[in-house]
Amino acid sequence: MRLPELPVDVVPVPGALPAFHATIAADALSGLCRDALAQNARLVALWGSDETTRGSGYAVHVALAITSGLLWVSVPLSGERPAYPSVADVFPCAGRMQRAASDLLGIRATGAADERPWLRHGAWPEDAYPLRKAFEAATRFAREDDRYAFVRVEGEGVHEIPVGPVHAGTIEPGHFRFSVVGEKVLRLEERLGYAHKGIEKRFEAMTLEQGAKLAGRVSGDSTVAYAWAYAMAAEGAAGTEPPARALALRGVLLELERIANHLGDLGFLGNDVALSFGFFQFWRMKEELLRLQHRLFGHRYLMDAVVPGGVACDLGGREAALLIERLTTVEREASTLKAIYDEHAGAQDRFIMTGQVLPELAEKMGLTGLAGRASGIRHDVRVDHPVRPYVDFPVRMAVHVRGDVAARLSVRFDELFESVRLVQAIVRDLPSGAVRVPVPAPAAGRRGVGWVEGWRGDVLVALDTGEGGRLHRVHTHDPSWQNWPLVERSVLGNIVPDFPLINKSFNLSYSGHDL
């Protein structure tokens, strides 16, 4: 079939989403990306795969968000010298994804401006590729010298501040190289990949069912978003449709995850401007919600609650009433705290015009999710391509245009209130019936996609089944891939002591990015 917006033959990918798959030649990729960009498409993800066990070579895959839904484009590459023309000139956020695909599979993006390794730090040599099928997962290489060619800023009075991978606070590992004059940041260069623990290779030793647990641990703070995206992909590949009650409960769980994370971040943003009152208030509210989640759904962070075929929990009438009551309290208290934040001159002075990403830059670089909406990027998968329960409970998108810390704070408040409304509405109208159906093991070579708006942004899971119920390839994509480069840009001209605040206002994932 044909899509209205692009001249390419596609086949629908079965499942809950409007998703399409196309196979094109390498020399057509750049042109297709340009056409898509002209139609306001966004790059969602880029990854590679080894198809040598299926009698061909390698492949590079691109997922594009288009008006019709999600377009998954596969480009077969040769087995001897796998290469394709870089698309980073069309979609700048593709750059790091291309470098990762090169590190993991040895497929090269020709003409790319930056060909430094990205996820490979020296745990495996340049000519070994962990995601190739011939690569044994247990292989241990001697550690190589790990030198990374940071871009040097030169001139009088410029000096470098290296930060991480072990940070001063309780956060994930990554390295930040600041070039500063006095306190002013001239350049920030990130180096990620420290948390790379071989997740995608691990999937390939698992069955469709086993993979759900791993998907829920790609990024622990977004366990529901990943588990749902994985389940959606698995159900598509297996041709299963979960019961209506399960879909409604997934919506409840995803919005609760958003509320809990936003509460935590709103507290931290207060803490980072020396308003520790905010930290203690929001974290009190968060803890009370986590305890209720544990009581109602069996896990404080809702891990393993979403499973292929449905959900592994249920919500009785009395429990539903408790949840509605708790969220009414959350809403009331958050309103009080919002008024206190709004009127706190010292806090607002730190928030406003700090770490700004203007809409024009955000659009060019592909800023996504919560941070994107704070910079005027009007995208939210729940609104653009709603699946159940969002079809029946439309989401009111929160948008801001100033793109600073204050805007990201404001979007969090708006989304918190909207999620409270959604959970209460869904819970009041829960369909009856089963919460889980069995998922048969799919045949080999079936594709499935899951695309879910987590609290941070859109999480994608692209899945391809293998022989004997195993997974041939699972790619999980975190919105942090798109947003990390904008953290580099947002701190320019700001002072070093504002970096923790700016970084926290994005609160991006390391584990979800490093895989």
Added chain:
Amino acid sequence: MYQLLKQVARTGIVTEPAPGPDEALRELQQRLGAAVLAHFGRSLAVRHVDAGSCNGCELEIHAANGPHYNLERLGIKFVASPRHADLLLVTGPVSRHMEVALRRTYDATPDPKLVVAIGDCGCTGGIFGESYASCGRVSNVIPVDVAVPGCPPPPLEIMRGILTAVSRKPGIR
């Protein structure tokens, strides 16, 4: 300011009693003498190292510093540098990319020191296991005194782990 003070007064104190130590979490025999433990018990400086976790354990470490658990009231304070630390709180399977950083952090921590591994991954490698990219459990890289299982372990268990690390076995002087 009035609204802020009103909110503080309305909230009151939510902090709950702290747990006691649990010998079952101990991996290595207590290496520290009574005099050191007496000091550590009153003023323990903790450095957290994420050696490759999924960020789940970090959420619970944050929660342990929140108002319900309030670790700091026990004299347990998180510090910004291993040079200031008495105890390392390590999460994650140790990724091979964090192996060197973890060893260096351990070496930079002055003796006497303690290590508490947090979470199923820190205890056994968890779902990520050992591979080309993962060293698995924390004790594969540095000595671990106390290991706290859980995915992630709730704040009370994390507190219990830290308190176990600075306690002596009952009855032994």
